Amino acid sequence: xxxxxxxxxxxxxxxxxxxxxxxxxxxxxxxxxxxxxxxxxxxxxxxxxxxxxxxxxxxxxxxxxxxxxxxxxxxxxxxxxxxxxxxxxxxxxxxxxxxxxxxxxxxxxxxxxxxxxxxxxxxxxxxxxxxxxxxxxxxxxxxxxxxxxxxxxxxxxxxxxxxxxxxxxxxxxxxxxxxxxxxxxxxxxxxxxxxxxxxxxxxxxxxxxxxxxxxxxxxxxxxxxxxxxxxxxxxxxxxxxxxxxxxxxxxxxxxxxxxxxxxxxxxxxxxxxxxxxxxxxxxxxxxxxxxxxxxxxxxxxxxxxxxxxxxxxxxxxxxxxxxxxxxxxxxxxxxxxxxxxxxxxxxxxxxxxxxxxxxxxxxxxxxxxxxxxxxxxxxxxxxxxxxxxxxxxxxxxxxxxxx
Amino acid sequence: xxxxxxxxxxxxxxxxxxxxxxxxxxxxxxxxxxxxxxxxxxxxxxxxxxxxxxxxxxxxxxxxxxxxxxxxxxxxxxxxxxxxxxxxxxxxxxxxxxxxxxxxxxxxxxxxxxxxxxxxxxxxxxxxxxxxxxxxxxxxxxxxxxxxxxxxxxxxxxxxxxxxxxxxxxxxxxxxxxxxxxxxxxxxxxxxxxxxxxxxxxxxxxxxxxxxxxxxxxxxxxxxxxxxxxxxxxxxxxxxxxxxxxxxxxxxxxxxxxxxxxxxxxxxxxxxxxxxxxxxxxxxxxxxxxxxxxxxxxxxxxxxxxxxxxxxxxxxxxxxxxxxxxxxxxxxxxxxxxxxxxxxxxxxxxxxxxxxxxxxxxxxxxxxxxxxxxxxxxxxxxxxxxxxxxxxx
Numbered sequence: 002x003x004x005x006x007x008x009x010x011x012x013x014x015x016x017x018x019x020x021x022x023x024x025x026x027x028x029x030x031x032x033x034x035x036x037x038x039x040x041x042x043x044x045x046x047x048x049x050x051x052x053x054x055x056x057x058x059x060x061x062x063x064x065x066x067x068x069x070x071x072x073x074x075x076x077x078x079x080x081x082x083x084x085x086x087x088x089x090x091x092x093x094x095x096x097x098x099x100x101x102x103x104x105x106x107x108x109x110x111x112x113x114x115x116x117x118x119x120x121x122x123x124x125x126x127x128x129x130x131x132x133x134x135x136x137x138x139x140x141x142x143x144x145x146x147x148x149x150x151x152x153x154x155x156x157x158x159x160x161x162x163x164x165x166x167x168x169x170x171x172x173x174x175x176x177x178x179x180x181x182x183x184x185x186x187x188x189x190x191x192x193x194x195x196x197x198x199x200x201x202x203x204x205x206x207x208x209x210x211x212x213x214x215x216x217x218x219x220x221x222x223x224x225x226x227x228x229x230x231x232x233x234x235x236x237x238x239x240x241x242x243x244x245x246x247x248x249x250x251x252x253x254x255x256x257x258x259x260x261x262x263x264x265x266x267x268x269x270x271x272x273x274x275x276x277x278x279x280x281x282x283x284x285x286x287x288x289x290x291x292x293x294x295x296x297x298x299x300x301x302x303x304x305x306x307x308x309x310x311x312x313x314x315x316x317x318x319x320x321x322x323x324x325x326x327x328x329x330x331x332x333x334x335x336x337x338x339x340x341x342x343x344x345x346x347x348x349x350x351x352x353x354x355x356x357x358x359x360x361x362x363x364x365x366x367x368x369x370x371x372x373x374x375x376x377x378x379x380x381x382x383x384x385x386x387x388x389x390x391x392x393x394x395x396x397x398x399x400x401x402x403x404x
Numbered sequence: 405x406x407x408x409x410x411x412x413x414x415x416x417x418x419x420x421x422x423x424x425x426x427x428x429x430x431x432x433x434x435x436x437x438x439x440x441x442x443x444x445x446x447x448x449x450x451x452x453x454x455x456x457x458x459x460x461x462x463x464x465x466x467x468x469x470x471x472x473x474x475x476x477x478x479x480x481x482x483x484x485x486x487x488x489x490x491x492x493x494x495x496x497x498x499x500x501x502x503x504x505x506x507x508x509x510x511x512x513x514x515x516x517x518x519x520x521x522x523x524x525x526x527x528x529x530x531x532x533x534x535x536x537x538x539x540x541x542x543x544x545x546x547x548x549x550x551x552x553x554x555x556x557x558x559x560x561x562x563x564x565x566x567x568x569x570x571x572x573x574x575x576x577x578x579x580x581x582x583x584x585x586x587x588x589x590x591x592x593x594x595x596x597x598x599x600x601x602x603x604x605x606x607x608x609x610x611x612x613x614x615x616x617x618x619x620x621x622x623x624x625x626x627x628x629x630x631x632x633x634x635x636x637x638x639x640x641x642x643x644x645x646x647x648x649x650x651x652x653x654x655x656x657x658x659x660x661x662x663x664x665x666x667x668x669x670x671x672x673x674x675x676x677x678x679x680x681x682x683x684x685x686x687x688x689x690x691x692x693x694x695x696x697x698x699x700x701x702x703x704x705x706x707x708x709x710x711x712x713x714x715x716x717x718x719x720x721x722x723x724x725x726x727x728x729x730x731x732x733x734x735x736x737x738x739x740x741x742x743x744x745x746x747x748x749x750x751x752x753x754x755x756x757x758x759x760x761x762x763x764x765x766x767x768x769x770x771x772x773x774x775x776x777x778x779x780x781x782x783x784x785x786x787x788x789x790x791x792x793x794x795x796x797x
Contacts, residue, residue, distance in 0.1 A: 029711070032711060038730055040724065042728040087582070091761045105575070109575055116577070117577050122581075122582055123587065124591075126532075126587075126589065137577055149553070149571055157549070158521070160526065161525045163495065164528035165529070170534070173531075178714055189710060189711070281703045285707055286706065288710075290436065290440075294441060297593075304530060307449075307451075
C-alpha cells in the first residue's frame, strides 16, 4: 500500500505540474512575502499636505514650521489660492490642506478664536485619519501655549492598542492578508488536484497507480497538499510576525493548530466544489467567488458586527474569519489564549465536516468518472506501446498534409 | 473593411456568450461582484461599537463621564467593571472591543487642580475600531478636562468664562472632509474594487478564450472557420472591439445602477468618463491579449490571476500610499492598468475631477495601451505561426 501511495504521490505532484506548483508554493509564498515588503514602512508617515497661507505673521510662520517638522506630515505645496490646493487634492497630489486665515495672529491675540479650516480628501481612510489627527495635535499644542502655558491640562488621555503597542496595524493587516492568501490557495489547490484527472480523463490511470484503493488515492492526492500549505503558511506567518511583538511558543502552537484546521477546511471545501460541479473551471470559479473576496468579509478591516445579518452568516461560515479571530486573540496574552480554545473547537468541527463532505462528494465523482471512462482506451506509457497522444499527433499531421 | 471587422467582433461576442466559462467571467462575475462586495459595507460606517468602562473612582464625575460615553453615537457602553481583568476577559471574548479606565481619585484630583490620566485600551487588531473607540472616549474625557480647565483659567486669570474658553483654545480647528464626508467605508473601498473587478474579470476572460485558442481541440474545431482564418490585424482588433463594447456597458451599468443603488457619490462628468473608458479598456484589453498568448489551458489563467488579485489591489495606491512602498514595487506596479486607472476613476467619479486633473494618469494608461497593442499583435502573430502544442499551462 505504501508503495502505491508513494507512486501515486509522485505521479500527481511530480509529472509536469507547473500550474500545481505555482498555486501550491510559488504564488502563496511569493505573494505573502510581497505583501510584507509592501508594508515594510509599518506606519503611515510623510503624508503630503498643502498650506494656504493667507496670514504672514509670526504665528502663521510658527504653525508652518511645526507642520513641516512633523514626521507624519510632508508639506508639499504652498498654494496661492484655494482652487490650486483643491485640484491638487483631486489629482491625488495632496491628502489635506490647511488654510491659515487672514489676520490669524491678530485675531488670536484678541481672543476672537479664529477658526483654522483644514480640508481633507476623506477618500483614503487611513491617511485621512493619520493626517487630521496629527494636524490637530500640532495646532492645538501651539494654541495652548499662547495664553495658558502655565495651566496643565487637568485630564490627559492615553490610547493604548492592546497587543500592538506601536500601533503597527499594517503588520497585522499583512498577517491577515497572508491568511487570506492561504485560504484561497487551499481551495484552488484542492480544486486543481481533484479535477485534473477528470479534465484529462485520467481517473482510471490514477486509480490503478493507487492499487485500486480510493483511500490511497485520496490520501495521496490531498494530504501532501495540506502538509505543504500548512508548513508554508506557518513559515510565512512566523516571518511576517517579525513586524509585531515576539510570539511565545504556546501562541505559535495555538495559531499553528488554527492554521492547520483552516487549510483542512479549505482543501475539503475545494474537494466538495469539484465533487458537486465536476468541472475544473466551474469549481475554480466557485473557489474564486468565495475565496477571492473572503478577506473583505472576515472582519479585520471592517468589523463583522457592522455587516448585515446575511453577510454575518456568510462570514461565520468562512474558516478565514475564525483563524483571524485566533490570531487577534493572541494579541491579548493569556486571557486571549483561554478564549481561543472555543474558536479552535469550532474550527475542528468545520474541518471535520468539510473533509467528510468533500471526500464523499469526490468519491462519488471519481467512481462515476471511472465507470464513464472505461470506454476510453488505456494510456500506457511504455516504450513498446504506441500512446494515444502520439496516435493523435500522427492523425493531425496526416490531416495537415492532406489539407 | 468595417464589415470584416464587425464580423469578427460579432463572432467573438457570440463565442463568449455561448461559452459557460466565458459567460461566468465576462458577464456573471462583473454583475455578481458588483453586488456581492458592497453588501458587506451597506451600513457604511461603524456605530455603536460595544465597549466598557472600568470605573475605579466611583464618583459623580466618573459616572458623568460614563454617561457621556454612553451617549455618543460611535460606542455603546455594554458594561461598567470594577477591575481591568474583567474588561480584558470581555475583550478576549470579543464582547467588547475597547474600554476606558477611570483612575482612582479622579474627581478628588480635579477638584484639587491636579492632573489626572485616563487610559483608553482598544483591541490591537482592528484599526477601524481603534480610531472609533479612541475618538469617542478621548472626546468625552477631554470635554470633562476642558470644563475643568476653563474654570481654572477663569478663576486664575479672573476673566469671564467666554474669554477663558478662547484662551484655552485660541485657534479652533474646523476639519472639512471634501469627499466621502460621512467617512463611509464603502465609499472608500468599493469604487476602487469595482475598477479592479473590471480589470481582473476582463483579463481572465480574455485569457480563458485565449487559452481555448491555444488548445488543440479549439483549433481542430475552428480550423475552417472564416473568422479564425481572417488576417491577424482584423482578428485582433475585431476581438478587442467585442470586449470593448461589452465592457463599456459594464462601466455604464456601474455608473448608473450600482452607484445609485449603493448610494456612492456620482460626480463624474461625461467627457472625462468617456475618455477614461476608452483608454482604460484599451489598456486592459491589450494587456489581456498579450497574456492570453501564454496559456494553453483555459483554467490556468483563472488559477494564477485569482492569487494575484490582492497584491494588484494594494498596488493601486488607494489603500496603502505608493510613497510608502519600496521603489521596485512602484516600478512593478507600472505594468498594471489598475495602478493608474483606480486613482483616475476616483478623481473623476468620487471627486468630480475634470479632464485636466486626470490627464497625467490617462496619458500613462494610453501609453500602456499602445505598448500592449504592439506586444499583443506580435505575440498573436507568433502564436499563429506555432505548431499545435500541449503543455501544463
